[in-house]
Amino acid sequence: MKLIDEYLKTIEKELGASKLDLKSSEQGVVTEIKDGVIILQGLDNAAYGELLELDNGCLAYVIDLSEENVGAIVLGDYLSIRSGTKAKALGRSLSIPVGDELLGRIVDPLGAPLDSGAKIKTDLYFPVEKVAPGVVSRQAVSIPVQTGIKAIDSLIPIGRGQRELIIGDRGTGKSTIAIDTILNQKNENMVCVYCAIGQKNSKVAGVAELLKKHNAMDYTVIVSASASDSAAAQYLAPYSASAVAEYFMSKGKDVLVVYDDLTKHAWAYRQISLILRRPAGREAYPGDVFYLHSRLLERACRVNEKHGGGSITALPIIETLEGDVSAYIPTNVISITDGQIVLDVDLFNAGIRPAINVGLSVSRVGGNAQTKAMKKVAGKLKLDLAQYRDMAAFSQFEGELDEETKKLLNRGAKITQILKQKKNQPYGLAEQVVVIWAASKGYLDSLPLHEVDVWETKLINDLRLRKKKLMDTINKNKVLDEKLEQEIGKAIEENTEKK
Amino acid sequence: MKIDPEVKNRLKQLLKKEVEQKNKMVVIKSAYQLDNNEINMVFRVLPEFSGMAYEVVIDPQIMAGVIVQQGSKIYNLSLSGQLKSLSNKIYEID
Numbered sequence: 001m002k003l004i005d006e007y008l009k010t011i012e013k014e015l016g017a018s019k020l021d022l023k024s025s026e027q028g029v030v031t032e033i034k035d036g037v038i039i040l041q042g043l044d045n046a047a048y049g050e051l052l053e054l055d056n057g058c059l060a061y062v063i064d065l066s067e068e069n070v071g072a073i074v075l076g077d078y079l080s081i082r083s084g085t086k087a088k089a090l091g092r093s094l095s096i097p098v099g100d101e102l103l104g105r106i107v108d109p110l111g112a113p114l115d116s117g118a119k120i121k122t123d124l125y126f127p128v129e130k131v132a133p134g135v136v137s138r139q140a141v142s143i144p145v146q147t148g149i150k151a152i153d154s155l156i157p158i159g160r161g162q163r164e165l166i167i168g169d170r171g172t173g174k175s176t177i178a179i180d181t182i183l184n185q186k187n188e189n190m191v192c193v194y195c196a197i198g199q200k201n202s203k204v205a206g207v208a209e210l211l212k213k214h215n216a217m218d219y220t221v222i223v224s225a226s227a228s229d230s231a232a233a234q235y236l237a238p239y240s241a242s243a244v245a246e247y248f249m250s251k252g253k254d255v256l257v258v259y260d261d262l263t264k265h266a267w268a269y270r271q272i273s274l275i276l277r278r279p280a281g282r283e284a285y286p287g288d289v290f291y292l293h294s295r296l297l298e299r300a301c302r303v304n305e306k307h308g309g310g311s312i313t314a315l316p317i318i319e320t321l322e323g324d325v326s327a328y329i330p331t332n333v334i335s336i337t338d339g340q341i342v343l344d345v346d347l348f349n350a351g352i353r354p355a356i357n358v359g360l361s362v363s364r365v366g367g368n369a370q371t372k373a374m375k376k377v378a379g380k381l382k383l384d385l386a387q388y389r390d391m392a393a394f395s396q397f398e399g400e401l402d403e404e405t406k407k408l409l410n411r412g413a414k415i416t417q418i419l420k421q422k423k424n425q426p427y428g429l430a431e432q433v434v435v436i437w438a439a440s441k442g443y444l445d446s447l448p449l450h451e452v453d454v455w456e457t458k459l460i461n462d463l464r465l466r467k468k469k470l471m472d473t474i475n476k477n478k479v480l481d482e483k484l485e486q487e488i489g490k491a492i493e494e495n496t497e498k499k
Numbered sequence: 500m501k502i503d504p505e506v507k508n509r510l511k512q513l514l515k516k517e518v519e520q521k522n523k524m525v526v527i528k529s530a531y532q533l534d535n536n537e538i539n540m541v542f543r544v545l546p547e548f549s550g551m552a553y554e555v556v557i558d559p560q561i562m563a564g565v566i567v568q569q570g571s572k573i574y575n576l577s578l579s580g581q582l583k584s585l586s587n588k589i590y591e592i593d
Contacts, residue, residue: 014588022544027573042571044522088573 027087028070030054036078036230037275040070040087049129051094052087056080059110060087061094061232064276070364071276073232075110078352090351094335095125096240098247103191106208106222109233109240114224115208126243132298139304144369145256145313148184149177149355151419154378154387154436156341159300159369160254163312165333167318168343169324172355174317176423177341178258179207181315184426185213185256191248192216193257195241196224198234198264210424226266232267242299242312249303249310257300261317283328293329294336325360339363352420358385371478373433380416380440386475388412407445414444417452420446430474431460447496459495467491522570525553528577529565532557541565545574 006126027041038060052060052072058081074081075094079270096111099122106115109128113119130194141159158164166174182192194211196204204224211217221244225237238259245255259265266289273286281287293316300314316337323345325334334340339362348355370378391408395401401409418439420428427435435456436445444452463471470487474480480488525548527533527541533555542549545567564577 011589015585022574024572024574026571027568028571044571099578 002354025091028052028087028089030081030083030085030119031069033078033081033083034275035271036074036232037075038072038078038081038087038488040072041068043070043087043089046070046089047093049093051065051090051092053090054081055086056439059094060111061236063272064278068389073272074230075232075236078230082332083390094236095467096128096243097122098124098126098244102247103219104221104245105218106204107224107238108229109225111240124247124449126247128239128243128244130243130246130299131167133301137303137307138301141253141302141311141365142368143311144366144371144374145181145190146184146188146429147177147181148428149180149354150432150436151354151429152177152341153370153429153432154374154381154419155358156339156356156361156363157366157370157378158313158339158363159302159366160313160314161300162339162363162365162369163297163300163314163316163337163362165316165318165337165340166343166367167320167330167340168355169320169323169345172343172345173423174343175203175207175260175429177343177354178260179210179318180424182211182220182256182258183216183424185219186214186216189254190219191245191253191255192220193241193245193248193255194220194222195238195257195259196226197205197223197237197259197261198225198227198268199260201226203226206490214424215472217263231268231271234265235272238262238265238296246299249312250308252308252310254311254313256313256315259296259314259316261319262333263319263329266292267390285328289329290332290336290439293333297333297336310377338365352416353423354421356419359389365431369452371429372479373474373478374429374436376480377437377440379431381436384408384411384415384440388415410445411442413441413449414447415439417449418444418456420453428471428475430471431463433474433480434463434488435459435492437480437488441489443492443496455496459492462495463491502520523552524569525551526556526568527553527565528556528558528561528568530557530559530563530577533565541567544576 026043026045028040029213030038031041032039046062048062048065050062052062057078058074060070060072060074062070063250097120099120101120105113105117107120108114111120141161143160144157147158150410153454158273166177168174176470182194184194194207204222204226208217208222211220223237223241224246225233241257241259245257248255256488264284270285271294274280274284278286297314297316298314302311303309316333318333320327325342340363342357342360344357347357387408388411391405392412395409400438418435447455470491474484527538548567548569559578561579566577567574
């Protein structure tokens with residue numbers, strides 16, 4: 001009873017505040033309905049990006065203004081719209097409710113819950129489309145994102161505020177890298193946003209389950225527009241995810257956003273554009289498909305202390321066909337981002353997982369953010385690997401090899417082996433440093449290749465159990481001095497059987 | 500059917516002119532026939548329309564009050580409009 005009383009009181013209060021206000025609104029009439037897109041007449045003063053409210057309660061979003069008509073994408077069920085349905089312009093742009101209670105939730109691009117939880121209750125709304133922070137409010141990338149993946153943290157380091165593309169064929173572990181990175185942010189003081197665009201609902205459920213199992217949902221928001229949702233929802237999803245990320249950034253937090261994946265986003269936009277009869281360009285994409293992604297990824301940034309000091313790191317994912325990174329959308333996104341992680345089918349099938357193609361992958365700004373300890377051990381690693389790749393290709397033709405070459409090949413094979421990692425098992429910084437240090441110092445040279453895996457598991461277990469103090473020191477100071485290196489050497493020798 | 504582009508153009512212009520004419524007209528929608536006094540009251544409340552040509556349309560659906568429209572600009576001062584905003588508000592409070 002009390003609940004109803006309270007409810008009525010709130011309604012009374014709300015109504016008491018508003019007197020008859022003489023506010024004019026813009027009205028239009030639906031004249032055409034096409035798959036998720038409506039064409040309206042009237043609405044002489046509608047603005048681009050304005051929200052419309054249709055008679056049946058649906059919302060629509062203006063994305064096309066021509067001489068006589070207005071085109072809008074319908075957010076919600078467009079099947080109940082009839083020709084002649086009236087639409088009222090609401091005079092505001094599309095925004096979604098944001099707040100700390102989003103953490104642990106799965107929401108659609110309009111901020112409505114998709115899990116069984118309650119409606120997001122908040123007074124704060126953030127616009128879905130927003131111009132990225134300018135030059136004045138930004139600062140350089142200087143703090144690393146620890147992905148927990150050895151190959152990435154050592155060779156292709158990612159910094160907070162960077163945009164790093166993950167690109168590869170289907171089934172090469174693109175999402176796995178992104179999810180593992182989210183799993184590793186548990187004690188890194190980061191908020192994660194996973195944006196699923198055009199994914200199967202079963203996959204999104206699987207991701208949510210996995211994150212929950214590892215207690216990663218406590219700091220993660222999932223924004224999902226699945227394959228069964230309208231193209232409009234899929235088109236808006238990454239911008240909504242960006243708005244959620246911007247909220248947490250405005251609180252001074254570091255945010256990681258995963259857009260999985262932007263290929264499907266481009267498809268959704270292509271569908272909308274073709275329905276709106278915009279001129280089609282290459283691969284039938286409209287002319288502004290570059291701007292579609294550049295304005296999204298430009299919102300990733302690291303703002304300076306004066307503006308809160310937060311950051312948004314973006315990990316967009318692009319799916320290629322038969323490894324063709326020179327297709328239209330891949331080249332676009334490669335040029336927008338600050339580097340890419342290229343995944344290779346051949347490597348994946350050869351059992352090298354994560355299947356990162358170290359030769360093609362780059363990180364343009366992450367090097368500045370890498371910790372000193374990692375920088376020290378990784379420098380040698382890169383050189384060894386590059387030499388190994390050259391030699392490996394060359395040595396296939398040559399029968400007899402000199403000692404020096406054999407040594408190089410052996411070292412390279414061991415390093416490749418050490419960079420393999422099982423999925424959903426992220427490594428801490430200190431663990432990565434010790435393992436890579438061992439490989440680059442040649443501790444594994446005398447070990448047979450198939451024993452490296454066992455050796456590594458044993459070492460990691462030992463480090464976690466007995467060498468906690470050493471690990472904590474490295475994790476805290478993030479530098480390697482001679483004394484620490486001696487200690488690491490000792491720990492490794494204890495775990496390496498003498499032959 | 501092929502239409503002479505010249506004819507098509509002329510027709511288009513005619514349509515445009517007609518739409519413009521129609522847009523200039525103020526439409527007052529009410530639930531019952533309004534007398535002159537009431538119409539003057541509407542124009543007093545909305546001075547931007549005073550002096551313009553107008554027509555009155557009867558629509559019992561709006562229950563009470565008036566809806567004043569010119570072109571795509573609309574003032575909804577009807578009971579049905581208020582009820583609708585009330586239902587929206589209740590939904591939002593939830």
